[in-house]
Amino acid sequence: MPTAVVAQQKQAITLEDIWSKGTFAARSVPGFNWMHDGRYYSALDKGEVVQHDVTTGAAVQTLVPLADLKPAGQSQPINVDGYDFNADEQKLLLTTDTEPIYRHSTKAVFFVYDRGTHKLTPLSSGKQSYATFSPDGQRVAFVRDNNLFITDLGTMQEKAVTSDGAFNRIINGSTDWVYEEEFGFAQGFFWSPDSRQVAYYTFDESQVPEYNMQLWGDLYPKDYRFKYPKAGEKNSVVSVSVYDVAAGRATKMDVGPETDQYIPRVMWTQTPNLLSIQRLNRLQNKLEILHADAATGKSKVVLTDTNKAYVEINDDLRYLAGGKQFLFTSEKDGYQHLYLHDINGKEVRQLTKGPWEISQINGFDPKAGVVYFTSTEGSALQRHLYRIDLKGKNKARISDAGNGTDVVNMSPDCRYFLNYHTSAGVPAVVSLREGSSGKVVKVLEDNAKLRQTLTQYDLGKFEFFTFKTSEGLDLNAWMIKPSNFDASKKYPVLMYCYGGPSFGSGSTQTVLDNAGGGVDFNRYMWYQMLAQKGYIVVSVEGRGSSGRGAAWRKATYANLGKLETVDQGEGAKYLGTLPYVDKSRIGMWGWSYGGFLTALCMTKEADLFKMGISVAPVTNWRYYDTVYTERYLRTPQENAAGYDDNSPVQHADKLKGKFLLVHGTGDDNVHFQNSTAFVDALVKANKDFQTLYYPNRNHGISGGNTRLHLYRQMTNFIQQNL
Structure with a gap:
């Protein structure tokens, strides 16, 4: 074979490349931590904590040398997983x-x-959780065995704030399972700005039913x-x-007489002794x-936000210096936008407006009076950073400018921000930028090596498109x-779905202009591997997804x-009209909510799909947790039909295509119970199917060779049945 032909020959993607060799692993800027003055950042480097100059990225000094990391009586240094500074950055x-x-x-040491x-010096004996310096750096609070403790660093004396903590009964200073999973935080205590007080949660979960999981x-x-x-x-x-x-001594805050409610956020205001509590x-x-008055516990409602479906919970509440105003986001006009309120909750003005939504507040510069936020203003498929002043001007x-998605890590003083920019099929470029202008100070990582690696592989064409449904x-x-796509041929299609509603500042979109097109990059490369094998891979974003306003996202309310x-059925029908698609060979797969949706498509839309793979699916929303499920369906007592009419279990007798059901037995989130219920229904309906379970694996089904094994089984199933 001529040399020139050999040089141009592209490599085939293997599952080992994706799931074990790390061939397509993108580099990032790990352990990046802003230091207080905004001129420096610190990072872990070969086990040491090293200070870097923000403008050059050059190492300035070693803050914690490896030689100092040997505890008394030990010859080997500790392996540092993470770190936090006190106020003056001396400890x-x-x-x-x-x-x-x-x-x-x-929990950790x-x-x-x-x-x-x-x-x-060891902080305490055994393992602790969420150890946090007081703002003045003189004390550390932490949780152990469901109790809250404070250690005085001057004397290293430890004092118990609570003593009634007990597993599966009382939790102090951290959250229960459902708050952690659905409200997105686990640490349940917060130092006051003056270091004199600690606000903390207590969960009495004694009446909550237990789930039993066998290991x-x-x-x-x-x-x-x-x-x-x-x-x-x-x-x-x-x-x-x-x-x-x-x-x-501790003082209980007045959160009202109702106990069947949620307290999804607690934070200190900029006013001494004033605690902010969100009640839902x-x-x-x-x-x-x-x-709430921290000294007396007395509280008053200053702002109420309502919605006929549900209200978003996020981390966008910001109290401004001086204690007179706060920022808050609401979708009361149909889109998530930014509002300025006085300290008593009265709306001063709406700062942003339009048919787009804010994804996240990234920072506030008090000197300039400027708010930084990420939004979908350019496109529902993209996220970019904007700024606006407190007058809404x-x-x-x-x-x-241009396409893609920006993920932002802004310095506390907003002088600089770290920008992670990606676009479809293109790995991240990580750059340090000026906060006021966005001007690039330095590119910290461009993933040039990975970009070069990708040129050596046979990659198919990735393209966004829009189609109109029958509605x-x-x-x-x-x-x-496929890279060798021939419009005169008929191709099988694998559709990937998630389809579930997003919450807060997160996004569950599978159609996004980021590196993986809305999925993680490893999964994107798996799709490229399937394209090499002759498949077209498609993802369709339906109603219920984020980025397009409240009406679009909440259209699925009460009837998930x-x-x-x-x-998804409309997507399959549209694809079936394309001259290069074999409409008799359309398959679908999804994970979690996507597994639920795949199971429904394989039953309720059985004539459209030849094959389906459901990984870790919910099959009956009665089995899922209160916070997530009731947010979108209300309670089963109020909305039984919303739970039952679209449970895959109720439609098992409609299955026609080849079906693979996958679950981890150690899934603490979507319980294995979901798959056993669906299997039982399929057996009763006398339907053929295949199952694959992973002992003790959680919802992510990972660890060791697990992902490699899982994707090999799914690849084989697709090739054999689609």
Whole structure:
């Protein structure tokens, strides 16, 4: 073969490239931590904490040398997983031997490191969670065994703030399972700005039913029982208290007489002794901001936000310096926008407006009076950084013009921000930029090596497109065609779906202009591998997704699965009209909500799909948790039809195509119970199907060779049946 031909020959993508070799792993800027003055950042480098100049990226000094990381009596240094500075950045809390619990919760061994004395001191005995310096750096609060403690760093004396904590009964200073999973935080205590007080949550989960999960491996499987409130069942009773450090006493805050409610956020205002508490009714359609006097516990409602479906919970509440105003986002005009309020909750003005939505507030510069935020103003498929002043004037886009998605990490003083820019099929460029102008100071990572690697592989064409449904709706989608695509041929199609509603500042869109087109890059490369094998891969974004306003996202309210299934079916019908698509060979797959939707499409739209793979699916929303499920369906007692009419279990007898059901037995989120119920229904309906279960694996079904094995099985199933 001629040399020139050999040089141009492209490589085939393998599952090992994707899931074990790391061939397509993008580089980032790990461990980047802004330092207080905005001129420097710090990062872990070969086990040491190193300070870097923001403008050059050059290492300036080693803040924690490896030689200082040997605890007394040990010859080897500790392996630092993470770290936090105190206020003057002379002391650090070092985390090691971190152990995950659920999605956000961890416990670890903490050490206090003094840069002046080079002394390394264990914070306490055993493992702790969420160790946090007081703002003045003199104390550390942490949680152990469901109780809250404070250590005085001057004496290293430890004091218990609470003592009634007990597993599966009382939790102090951290959250229960459902708050962690659905409200997105695990640490449940917060130092006051003056370091004199600590506000903390208490969860009484004694009446919450337990879920029993068997752990396999030993001669006799072990039972792991934890509190998991399924839809319609009892939740934890949640209270908020403030502990006065000097007085050594706690005062309970008044969150109202109703106990069947949520307290999704607690934070200190900029006013001394004033605590902000967000209260949400169980149906999640009424959110109230309470201001509580930390000394007496007395509270008053200053703002109420309501919606006929549900109200968004996010981290956009910002109290401004001076204690007279706060920023808040609401979708009361149909889109998530930014509002300025006085401290008593009265609306001063709406700062942003238009048929687009704010995804996140990224920062506030008090000197310039400017708010930085990420929004969909350019396109529902993109996210870019903007700024606007407190008068609602001088709005400007800060990130570069053009397509793609920007993820922003802004310095506390807003002088600089780290920008992670991606676009479809293109790995991240990480750059340091000026906050006021967006001007590039330095490119910290351009993934040039990965870009070069990608040129060596046979990649198909990725393209976004929009089509109109029979209802007249425009649905966004993308398609990957084989590199040797021939329009005169007929190709099988694999559709990927998620379809679930997003919440807060997150996005569940599968059609986005980022590196993977809305999916993680490894999965994108798997789709490219399938394209090499002769498949067209498509994702269609239906109703219920984010980026297009409240009406679009909440169209699925009270009837999850109905419209989403219709829209995926519309996608299959549209694809079947394309001259290069074999409409008898359209398949679908999805994970979690996408697994639920795949199961529905394989039953309710059985004539459209030849093959389906459901991974870790919900098959009956009665089995899922209160916060998520009731937010979108209300309770089963109020809306039984919303739970049952679109449960795949109820439609098992309609299955026609080849079907693979996958689940991890250790899934604490979407319980294995969902798949056993669906299997039972399929057996009763005398339907043929295949199952694949992974012992002790959680919702992510990962660890060791697990992902490689899973994707090999799915690839084989697709090739054999589509």
